[in-house]
Amino acid sequence: MSTTMPFAADTTLLSEVTAVVKAAGLTLRQRHTPHARGVSLDEVVAEIHANDDAVLAVLREPLLRARPGSRWAEDELAGGALPPGEWWVVDPAEGNINHVHGMEDWAVTATLVRDNQPVLTVVHLPLTGDTYTAVAGGGARLNDRPLKVSAKTDLGAALVGTGQARPGEDERTFRRIGDSVTAMLVNGLVVRVSVPATMQLIHVAAGRTDAFWQFSDVRSGLVAGALLVSEAGGTVTDLAGEPWNAAGRDFLAAAPGIHTAALEVLTTIA
Secondary structure (H helix, E strand, O other), rough: OOOOOHHHHHHHHHHHHHHHHHHHHHHHHOOOOOOOOOOHHHHHHHHHHHHHHHHHHHHHHHHHHHHOOOOOOOOOEOOOOOOOOEEEEEEEEEHHHHHHOOOOOOOEEEEEEOOEEEEEEEEEEOOOOOEEEEEOOOOOEOOOOOOOOOOOOOOHHHHHEEEOOOOOHHHHHHHHHHHHOOOOHHHOOEEEEOOHHHHHHHHHOOOOOOOEEEOOOEHHHHHHHHHHHHHHOEEEEEOOEOOOOOOOOEEEEHHHHHHHHHHHHHOOOO
């Protein structure tokens, strides 16, 4: 199959997906409060699930109708390769933990993944109205403005970031995160540690920050940002330096001028 046909179809699909994600974003915005909701762990988890359920009710069926034959990746915290074909990898409340704590770093994301490669994505920030979009081969945009990654070439001048992908990961992963932060504090300029991944990756795509890495394969936190960064001219690999896809076990997205240096630092982490 030629690449022209999928690209044309994906470009046509983008406006429909954007409208669906924005409508879902309105639902999530209506649920937002400027104060934290829930005190006990059970209460916080209940608030998170309520957000997910409310947004998925608006999001799921319109996306499946928009792409006949596509399937739905059910577990937003799952990782690893998907079966062949087209899958919607969606996070109805990316940064849900921030949302239920009254903070502002959250979004609604929908990404079409074809044979483990993200090919279309929409990331909508309901509080600001900003929408980040990308189609494979068509570039990345913030609203109507093209995105371009940072031109930095010196890791020592770089603002970089990481964060955990999910609660309750194994101790080895948490220690790798801590060791990597220390290594980047030594070799970089400033390190941001925050969640969710997508909210850091949009900054990499926009050239506001210079790199983001994660010791995880949670697809829903990475596929949208991976496409945005690559279409904005960035380099997206695993920590072996190989091109990343949804089957990858770890992740690095960076401006091309610092990618090699960042990779060299991160590959020293046991």
